[in-house]
Amino acid sequence: MQIAVLIVDDHPVMAESLAGGLASQDDLHLVGTAASGSQAVAIASTRRVDVAVIDTDLGHEDGIHVGRSLREISPGTHVIHLSGPDHDVGRVTEALQDGVRGWVTKDEPMRELLAAVRGAHRQETRIPPVLLTQVLDRWVHGQLGPLDVLSGRQREVLQGLVDGLTRAAIGERLFLSTNTVRTHIQHLLHRLGAHSTLEAVAIARDAGMHPLRM
Numbered sequence: 001m002q003i004a005v006l007i008v009d010d011h012p013v014m015a016e017s018l019a020g021g022l023a024s025q026d027d028l029h030l031v032g033t034a035a036s037g038s039q040a041v042a043i044a045s046t047r048r049v050d051v052a053v054i055d056t057d058l059g060h061e062d063g064i065h066v067g068r069s070l071r072e073i074s075p076g077t078h079v080i081h082l083s084g085p086d087h088d089v090g091r092v093t094e095a096l097q098d099g100v101r102g103w104v105t106k107d108e109p110m111r112e113l114l115a116a117v118r119g120a121h122r123q124e125t126r127i128p129p130v131l132l133t134q135v136l137d138r139w140v141h142g143q144l145g146p147l148d149v150l151s152g153r154q155r156e157v158l159q160g161l162v163d164g165l166t167r168a169a170i171g172e173r174l175f176l177s178t179n180t181v182r183t184h185i186q187h188l189l190h191r192l193g194a195h196s197t198l199e200a201v202a203i204a205r206d207a208g209m210h211p212l213r214m
Contacts (some may be wrong), residue, residue: 002029003121006043008054008066009082010028010035013042014106018053021110037066044074051101051120053113056083056091064095068153071099072180081115082106089134092127098151101126129203146192146207154188157181161197163211164205 005022007030009015015033022028026032029099034040036058043049052070056063063157066081080102081095092103101120104113105128116126128136153174160170160181167181174181178183 002027003117004029004031004048004050006031006040006049006052006119007065008035008037008040008052008058008070008095009033010059012202021113022117025114028114037069039063039185040066040070041073044077045069049077050086051080051117053082053117055082056081058192063099064091066077067095067100068098068151074178078102078123080104080116080120082113082133089131092131093135093148094152096125096127098153099148101125103131108126110165119131138142146203147209149191150188154184156189157184157199159212160203161185161201162209191194 005028007015007018012035015166017032017036018028022030024161025112028037032043033050034043040054041054044052049070052062052067054067054070056109058066063081067081071077078101079095079099081104083103083163084107085105095103101123102125104126108128119126148159150158157170158170158176161171165173167178167185170176171178171181176184185200189195189197189200192200192203194203
């Protein structure tokens with residue numbers, strides 16, 4: 001069975017180039033291209049997407065957030081992010097904590113992206129060696145704070161708790177169901193080693209997370 005791939009990139013020339021590279025491979029099937037998060041979600045809601053290749057910079061959208069939303073509505077989809085040559089190690093770390101299966105820079109040859117797509121389908125994680133070294137250095141040398149064990153979405157949910165919101169209110173803010181918010185809370189409690197939301201809020205505030213001013 002061919003690997004079903006979705007491309008999410010708001011630059012038409014780049015999207016066309018990626019589509020051409022993927023379409024030339026017998027074991028890959030291009031499901032479609034999307035220029036925005038809403039288009040990507042719409043495609044993944046109706047079609048099987050094994051791997052989504054998502055630009056980290058989608059104009060007014062954060063590609064990492066788009067990948068997160070995509071995996072929430074399509075848990076079986078593996079995400080690979082494309083970025084420019086200048087990258088933030090913190091964002092790479094955030095993406096990996098979200099379960100992203102690959103990070104490829106746009107200056108790498110097409111064969112690296114193809115290898116990442118095939119690796120993601122085998123549930124392997126591929127990122128450039130220089131980035132891997134920097135991410136591991138952060139972990140090994142203890143440069144990560146107590147909240148850095150959380151995914152981006154878990155941090156957003158925790159921020160809602162710090163703001164004193166109910167699960168329903170957090171769901172409205174993040175466009176999530178109450179059950180999904182409950183699941184995120186359970187996971188973030190486990191990662192923080194907290195036994196209650198009150199303890200999690202205390203940990204967050206000690207780490208410098210404060211209520212947002214609305």
